Amino acid sequence: MDYQSEFRRSVDQPEEFWREKARAIDWIRPPEEIWKASENGHGQWFPDGLINSSDVALDANIRAGRGDQKALIYDSPVTDTQQSFTYNELTDQVARFAGVLKARGVGHGDRVIIYMPMVPQAVIAMLACARLGAIHSVVFGGFAAHELAVRISDAKPKAIVTASCGIEVAKVIPYKPLVDRAIEEADHKPEFCIVFQRPQVTAELQAGRDADWDQEMATATPADPVPVAATDPLYILYTSGTTGKPKGVVRDNGGHAVALRYSMELVYGAGPGDVFWAASDVGWVVGHSYIVYAPLFMGCTTILYEGKPVKTPDAGAFWRVCQDHKVNYLFTAPTAFRAVRKEDPEADLMAKYDISALKRLFLAGERLDPSTYEWLKEHTSLPVLDHWWQTETGWAICCNPVGIEEMRTKPGSATVPAPGFNVQVVSLDGRPMPAGEQGQVAVKLPLPPGCLSTVWGDDARFRKTYLDPIPGFYSSGDGGFIDEDGYVFIMGRTDDVINVAGHRLSTGEMEEVVASHPAVAECCVVGARDEMKGQIPVGLVLLKDGATIDPDELEEELVEMVRDRIGAIACFRRAMVVDRLPKTRSGKILRRVIRQIADGEEWSVPSTIDDPAILEEIDQKFRN
Numbered sequence: 001m002d003y004q005s006e007f008r009r010s011v012d013q014p015e016e017f018w019r020e021k022a023r024a025i026d027w028i029r030p031p032e033e034i035w036k037a038s039e040n041g042h043g044q045w046f047p048d049g050l051i052n053s054s055d056v057a058l059d060a061n062i063r064a065g066r067g068d069q070k071a072l073i074y075d076s077p078v079t080d081t082q083q084s085f086t087y088n089e090l091t092d093q094v095a096r097f098a099g100v101l102k103a104r105g106v107g108h109g110d111r112v113i114i115y116m117p118m119v120p121q122a123v124i125a126m127l128a129c130a131r132l133g134a135i136h137s138v139v140f141g142g143f144a145a146h147e148l149a150v151r152i153s154d155a156k157p158k159a160i161v162t163a164s165c166g167i168e169v170a171k172v173i174p175y176k177p178l179v180d181r182a183i184e185e186a187d188h189k190p191e192f193c194i195v196f197q198r199p200q201v202t203a204e205l206q207a208g209r210d211a212d213w214d215q216e217m218a219t220a221t222p223a224d225p226v227p228v229a230a231t232d233p234l235y236i237l238y239t240s241g242t243t244g245k246p247k248g249v250v251r252d253n254g255g256h257a258v259a260l261r262y263s264m265e266l267v268y269g270a271g272p273g274d275v276f277w278a279a280s281d282v283g284w285v286v287g288h289s290y291i292v293y294a295p296l297f298m299g300c301t302t303i304l305y306e307g308k309p310v311k312t313p314d315a316g317a318f319w320r321v322c323q324d325h326k327v328n329y330l331f332t333a334p335t336a337f338r339a340v341r342k343e344d345p346e347a348d349l350m351a352k353y354d355i356s357a358l359k360r361l362f363l364a365g366e367r368l369d370p371s372t373y374e375w376l377k378e379h380t381s382l383p384v385l386d387h388w389w390q391t392e393t394g395w396a397i398c399c400n401p402v403g404i405e406e407m408r409t410k411p412g413s414a415t416v417p418a419p420g421f422n423v424q425v426v427s428l429d430g431r432p433m434p435a436g437e438q439g440q441v442a443v444k445l446p447l448p449p450g451c452l453s454t455v456w457g458d459d460a461r462f463r464k465t466y467l468d469p470i471p472g473f474y475s476s477g478d479g480g481f482i483d484e485d486g487y488v489f490i491m492g493r494t495d496d497v498i499n500v501a502g503h504r505l506s507t508g509e510m511e512e513v514v515a516s517h518p519a520v521a522e523c524c525v526v527g528a529r530d531e532m533k534g535q536i537p538v539g540l541v542l543l544k545d546g547a548t549i550d551p552d553e554l555e556e557e558l559v560e561m562v563r564d565r566i567g568a569i570a571c572f573r574r575a576m577v578v579d580r581l582p583k584t585r586s587g588k589i590l591r592r593v594i595r596q597i598a599d600g601e602e603w604s605v606p607s608t609i610d611d612p613a614i615l616e617e618i619d620q621k622f623r624n
C-alpha cells in the first residue's frame with residue numbers, strides 16, 4: 001500500500017476505511033454503524049459500538065499473551081528510581097484503583113480530576129477511570145491553584161486524585177496545599193480526594209474528605225471493565241483558548257482507540273513489543289495519547305520519565321534512558337533538544353551511551369526549527385520526523401507516514417496529511433489558496449476518529465471556535481501553506497495563543513492577570529520569539545493616572561502574580577511600562593505589529609492606526 005492510495009481511500013470512502021481500521025481493536029460489541037452525521041458536517045464515529053478503553057489497553061494484551069511483557073517503565077532520575085510493571089501487574093493495579101473509586105461511588109460518566117506529577121499512580125488513576133466508564137481530566141502539575149480551580153468549577157469532578165508533591169529537578173513542590181486552595185476557590189466541591197503520599201513530603205489529609213492511596217489500595221476489591229458506548233467521553237483535557245477560560249476538549253472512547261492504534265503503525269511504524277518513549281508529561285495531550293493510551297493499545301512498552309532533558313543530571317539524560325530501556329522510538333518537543341544542544345553542542349554525552357535500539361526520532365508540539373532538525377540528523381544519523389497535531393485532534397494531522405511509505409523529509413515541513421485528515425489551506429472565507437501561498441490551515445469535515453467531539457459543557461463554543469469560522473471545515477487556528485509537492489508547512493498560530501516550550505498558553509489569560517494589578521490601566525501581552533522556548537510572553541503596561549510605582553518593582557509584582565495565578569510554566573518574566581499602546585481608530589490594540597517589533601522583524605505602519613508615532617516609542621522600549 002502506498003501513501004496516496006491510503007490517503008485517497010480515507011477521504012473518498014471514509015466509512016469503509018475506518019470500518020477496516022476498527023477491526024484491530026478488541027470491542028465488547030463491534031460497531032455496525034461506522035459514521036452518524038449530525039448537522040454542519042460533524043458527527044459521531046462507531047455510534048453503536050461498545051468498548052472499554054482500559055480493557056483495550058490492558059486486558060486485551062493479557063488475552064493476546066503479553067501478560068508478562070513490560071507495559072510501563074517508570075524512570076525517575078529525580079528520585080533515583082526505576083520500576084517496571086508487566087501488563088499483568090499494571091492491570092492488577094488499575095483494577096484495584098478502579099475498585100477504590102467504585103467503592104466510593106464513582107461510576108459511568110462521573111468526572112475525576114487527576115493532578116499529579118509523573119509517577120505511575122497518574123497512569124493507574126487514568127486507566128482506572130476508563131475502567132469504570134468515568135471521565136478523567138488530568139491537570140498538568142505545573143499549573144497553579146487558580147488554574148486547577150477553574151478546571152474543577154468547569155468539570156465538576158466527584159473526586160480529585162493527587163500526590164503529596166512533585167519534584168522539579170531538585171525543587172520539591174508540595175501539591176496538596178495547591179489542591180486545598182483550588183477546592184476553596186472553586187464553585188464546585190469534590191466529594192473526596194485520594195492522596196498518594198511520596199517520601200519527600202507527607203501531605204496533611206482533611207478528615208472526612210481525603211484518603212491515603214496506599215491504605216485504600218490495601219483493602220480494595222478489583223473492578224472489572226464496564227462496557228461503555230464508543231461515543232461516551234473517555235476524558236476531558238483543558239487547553240488554552242484566546243480568552244481566559246480554557247476549553248475542555250472532550251475525547252470519546254471508540255474513535256480514540258481506533259485512531260490511536262492506527263497512528264502507532266502509520267505515524268511511528270511501531271508494533272507490539274516495541275519500546276516507545278514520549279518524553280512529555282501526562283498533563284499534555286502527548287502524554288495522554290503517547291505515554292498512556294496508544295502504546296498500550298498497541299501492546300508496546302511505554303516509558304514514564306520523571307526528569308528533564310538537562311540537569312537530571314546532564315544533557316546526556318535522554319540518551320541514558322534510551323540505552324537503559326532499549327528505546328526504539330523517541331518522541332519529544334523541539335525545545336527539549338534545543339536545551340540538550342545548548343549544553344552539549346557536539347553531542348559528546350550522546351557518544352557515552354549505546355542508543356543502537358533507537359530507530360526514529362519524532363518531534364511535535366511546536367515548529368521544528370531547521371537548525372535543531374539538522375543538528376539531530378547530523379549527530380544521531382536517525383530519521384528525524386516532524387509531525388503536526390493539536391490537543392483537539394489527539395493524533396497527527398500531518399506526518400511522515402512511515403508505516404506505509406517513508407517519504408522524503410523537507411526541513412520546516414510536517415510532511416503530508418495523515419489519512420483521514422483532508423487538510424487544505426484556505427482564505428478566511430474558505431477559498432483554497434494556491435500552492436505555496438499562506439492561509440488558514442483547515443481540515444475538510446468530517447474529522448477522522450480520535451478528534452474532539454465537543455467542548456465540555458459548551459457545545460456552542462465548540463461550534464463557534466472550530467466549525468463556524470470556515471463553513472464545512474475544522475478551523476485549526478494555525479496558519480501555513482502547502483507546497484507544490486503537497487507538503488504542509490505550519491507557520492504558527494493566527495490567534496492570540498502562544499507556544500512556550502511546547503506549552504500552549506493564552507495571552508488573553510495573562511492579560512487578565514496583569515490588568516488586575518491596582519496600578520495597571522491597560523495592558524497587552526504578546527509572544528516574542530525566543531531561541532530556547534520558541535516563544536515567551538512579554539507584557540506592555542499602561543499605568544493608571546497618578547500611579548507612582550517603580551517600573552522594576554511593578555515588573556516583579558506582575559511576574560509573581562502570573563506565576564501565582566497561572567503557574568511557572570507561563571514563563572512570564574518581562575513587563576514594560578509604556579506611555580501609550582498602539583491602537584486602531586476603533587480602539588483595537590495592534591498586536592500583530594507589536595509582535596513584529598518584539599521579534600525584531602521589519603514592520604510597517606498599519607493604515608488603520610490612530611497615532612503612528614506610538615510604534616516608534618514601542619520599538620525604542622524593546623531595543624533598550
Ligand SMILES: CCC(=O)SCCNC(=O)CCNC(=O)[C@H](O)C(C)(C)COP(=O)(O)OP(=O)(O)OC[C@H]1O[C@@H](n2cnc3c(N)ncnc32)[C@H](O)[C@@H]1OP(=O)(O)O
Nearest residue numbers: 141142168280284285286333335336365389501502568569
Ligand atoms: C502535539 C500536541 C501538543 O502540542 S501537546 C504539548 C507538547 N508539549 C510538551 O510535551 C512540553 C515540552 N516541554 C517540556 O517538556 C519542558 O518545557 C522542557 C523542554 C523539559 C523544559 O522544562 P523546564 O526547564 O522545566 O522549563 P519549562 O519552560 O517547561 O518550565 C518553566 C517553569 O515551570 C516549572 N514547571 C515545569 N513543569 C512543572 C511541573 N510539572 N510542576 C511544577 N512546575 C513545573 C519549571 O520548574 C520552571 O520553573 P522556574 O521558572 O524555573 O521556577
